[in-house]
Amino acid sequence: MxxxxxxxxxxxxxxxxxxxxxxxxxxxxxxxxxxxxxxxxxxxxxxxxxxxxxxxxxxxxxxxxxxxxxxxxxxxxxxxxxxxxxxxxxxxxxxxxxxxxxxxxxxxxxxxxxxxxxxxxxxxDQTTELPAEDKRQLGAESKRDMLTQADTGGPPPPPVPGLLTVQRQAAPAAEVLSDSTPSQTPETSRPVTPSSQVITAKAGPGGRISRRARKAANANSSNTSGAEDKAKKSTNGKSGAKKMRKWGPDGIADEESDEILDYSANDTGAGTTEELPAPSVDAIDSESFGTKTQKGQFVLKDLGDEIHSILQNADEEKAKANGSSAGVVNSSIGAISSLFRNVVGGKVLTEADLVKPLKAMEDHLLKKNVAREAAVRLCEGVQKELVGKKTASFQSIDSALRAGMESSLRKILTPTTSLDLLREIEVVTSPTNQQQPRRPYVISVVGVNGVGKSTNLSKLCFFLLQNKYKVLIAACDTFRSGAVEQLRVHARNLKELSERENAGHVELYEKGYGKDAANVAKDAVAYAASNDFDVVLIDTAGRRHNDQRLMSSLEKFAKFANPDKILMVGEALVGTDSVMQARNFNQAFGPGRGLDGFIISKCDTVGDMVGTLVSMVHATGIPIVFLGVGQHYGDLRGLSVPWAVGLLMK
Missing domain, CATH: 3.30.450.60 (Beta-Lactamase)
Incomplete structure (x- = not known):
């Protein structure tokens, strides 16, 4: 530590x-x-x-x-x-x-x-997740718990010096909570403080309490018990069980009562929506995740294992300085190239020579979480590259194997369409043809529950703000509790960062909860067009990919919003189920409309995630546009094929 x-x-x-x-x-x-x-x-x-x-x-x-x-x-x-x-x-x-x-x-x-x-x-060090100060505080709390459990009566022991922490005052926190409460809470439902938790005066020497303090404690205990009895009577007086709310197939509740379900707006008592003062947002170094081109465009960096590559290069330089060979043992490809040790140098490779090594390579790729059909395709590409090649030494085999694997992997991962998102936005927002009207570029983000759609949408927004775009975030997740508030916080932070860095402009378009997501998206696009926004980012509700009832609403959403690009967020750690997720989402938008790209989230949590990427792209033919690598707005990268090859061959 x-x-x-x-x-x-x-x-x-x-x-x-x-x-x-x-x-x-x-x-x-x-x-x-x-x-x-x-x-x-x-x-x-x-x-x-x-x-x-x-x-x-x-x-x-x-x-x-x-x-x-x-x-x-x-x-x-x-x-x-x-x-x-x-x-x-x-x-x-x-x-x-x-x-x-x-x-x-x-x-x-x-x-x-x-x-x-x-x-x-x-x-x-796997023990550094918890800071030292927190671990010391946890140790102090555990020791206090042991002292409490060991107490069998009599006066309490004196506190251990240096272990008790100063308690923070609870009054300011209560004021903030009361201001941010969306609706008035009935008196009968308010929590009552138990008598065992009422703060009493500090005990004197030997555990004795003064007569005045004992009398005040008894008075508080009687008042508390009276409040508890009153709350208990009101609870027992309720008749009938709670009526279950009915939800329609479109995710909208039936209008049978006048009960307000939208708590996204703060009730300040004056009928106005006021936001609490936002905490300061830490500045983000733009050079850490992207660079500017000669045209002034901000381009994201590709994801590469920079740390390990630096350490590996340093080890290779030390090995050369010591006079050792940087061949099979010291190269990352040694795990695979060692399979070619039976091949004699100076021999022309045939298919018979490569049967066993390629079979072993296929098993190695399967261990890296690559689907079997994708592994077979990669091995076939390597076979075409090596058959007929004359070997000179083991190093040439290493080079040929890496080049062949990178070529096969590049064929799978290379998209068939352009991934230059900035150029596509420029074509739509600044058309050269006068007959073509200017309109905003619409991007929709979809995916299953909990993969990080809202988080990666905010990262994408921050990237667009670096290019001076005017961005509108549409809160179309009208089902999940807290979804609108989450985007509101992201929009507030991004707005502060953009104003501080003199970047673009961002706003949030919301209509609360319980609304039809397709109509909200359509209205957001119309609002963006009338207010000269450049890009519209649409957040959608998470849904299970194998639930036809939930997936069927995506076709209506695609027709109403008519997005230019639909990006699916997939987890790097989900495994082989990501293939089925991608296929189901790709087929859910109706005839002639499908996904346009993947955003792979949580890439910083797994080491062998490259296998999942290869499987997804191989199964659907849909390219990977971005990779999420952290919890900050600047943690968005492009895919580096050499980096993926290095992880596959490790």
């Missing part, structure tokens, strides 16, 4: 730091003073270990750049991976910012290194 990590210069300038628990600045200063300035004796410089107070500091140096990488943790802990973390972080940091560190302004430059560090730390 790490407390802090810092990258500093030999002169003491902090270039980058990450803190998980408060650590005094004098701890790092003592390391610099005792080890690097005064060079005191008694310090284990060979092990690069320094103890100060309750902390242990480990470090490594990059002497060519004058940098020191320091890790700080509690001396009671034994972190076996700390040396590997230091070396890996040094390699990754220098690999990313090597050119920047050579400049004269490197001491004042901005180093966006958090995501790289956290990814590598998660891989090395």
């Amino acid at each position: 790490l407390d802090a990590f810092e990258v500093i210069t030999t002169s003491g300038v902090v270039l980058w730091s990450k803190t998980y628990a408060p650590v005094g600045t004098h701890i790092i200063n003592a390391l610099i003073k005792d080890v690097f300035i005064e060079e005191r004796t008694g310090i284990d410089r060979a092990a690069r270990k320094y103890n100060k107070e309750q902390y242990t500091l480990r470090w490594t140096e990059a002497k060519g750049f004058g940098l020191i990488f320091v890790a700080v943790y509690q001396s009671l802990l034994h972190l076996t991976w700390i040396d590997e973390l230091l070396e890996n972080i040094k390699t990754i940091f220098l690999g990313i910012y090597k050119e920047q560190l050579k400049g004269s302004q490197f001491r004042v430059a901005n180093y966006s290194f958090d995501k790289y560090f956290e990814q590598r730390l998660r891989e090395l």
Whole structure:
């Protein structure tokens, strides 16, 4: 469990730091003073270990750049991976910012290194999900629970010093909740505080309570019991069971009562809709997830395993420096190329020579979660590439196998239509033909429940805002509770970010709950056309792909909204069921209309997700447009075929 990590210069300038628990600045200063300035004796410089107070500091140096990488943790802990973390972080940091560190302004430059560090730390230490402060608080609470359970009577023991935390005042929170409550709650349904939870005066020495405090506690207990009896009587006086609400096949409730079901608007008492002040949104570095072209367009980066590629290149350079061969053993393709060891160099490969190796390759792809039909297609492509090729050494087999696999994989993953979304938007919003009227570009997002449709829609919106577009978000998920509020928060955050960065403009179009999603989408497109919006992003309700009753409404939705592009959000961790999901959604929009692309979410949670991507594209022929790789608005990427090949061949 790490407390802090810092990258500093030999002169003491902090270039980058990450803190998980408060650590005094004098701890790092003592390391610099005792080890690097005064060079005191008694310090284990060979092990690069320094103890100060309750902390242990480990470090490594990059002497060519004058940098020191320091890790700080509690001396009671034994972190076996700390040396590997230091070396890996040094390699990754220098690999990313090597050119920047050579400049004269490197001491004042901005180093966006958090995501790289956290990814590598998660891989090395599986116990860092919970920050140190939270774990200490949990430990204190568990010890207090043990003290409570061990109490068998008599005066309570005195509190253990340093374990009790100061309780926050509950009054401000109650005021906020009352302002944000959508409707008035009847008195009989209000929760009553049990007498056991009424706050009493602090006990004196020996557990004694004053007479005045005891009298006040008894008065509160009697008032509470009276309120409980009153609530119990009102509950018993109700007659009849609750009548079940009936829902139509279109997802709309039958209008049999005047009960208000839409709680999306806050009831402030004056009949107006007022939003609570939004918390500040952290700024996002646009260079971390995209670049600008010469035309000024903001283009997303492709998803690649940047950290592992940097570490692998560093290992290969070390191997070359040591004079070792970077052949079968040191290459990521060695797991497959070792199957060709029986092939003698200088021989022309035939189909008979490749039967067993390709069978083993097929089994390897199946273990990577690739569907069998897709694995067979990949192997056939590799066979065509290798048959008739003359082998010179094992390295040539490695190169031929990688080239053949990448060629076969590229044929499957390469779309048959253009994925240049910005160009398609430009054609619609700025037509060259005067007879063609200007209209907004409509994108709809569909998928099953819980895959991240609203989250990835907001990421897509943030990408469009970077290109100065005026975007309208249509809240067409009129069924799920909280869907409108979720999009309202996203729209509010995106609006703040766009105003701060002088980007595009975003608004939210909503009509609450219980409405027909197709009509809401149609009205949103009309509103966008009349108010000069460039793009309309339509969020839809999640639905089971094997429920015909829920899937049938998508055909009406496609006719009313008439989207230019329908994107399906699929999880990277869903497995082989994603193939059936894609096929069912592709057939649900009526004759002549289907999906236009995939957004694969949660790609940062699985390692072998490439198999699912290959299976989905192979089964449907629908390309992958975007990949979701995190929880921030900038965590959207394009697909890199070499990166997918690397994971398949690992």
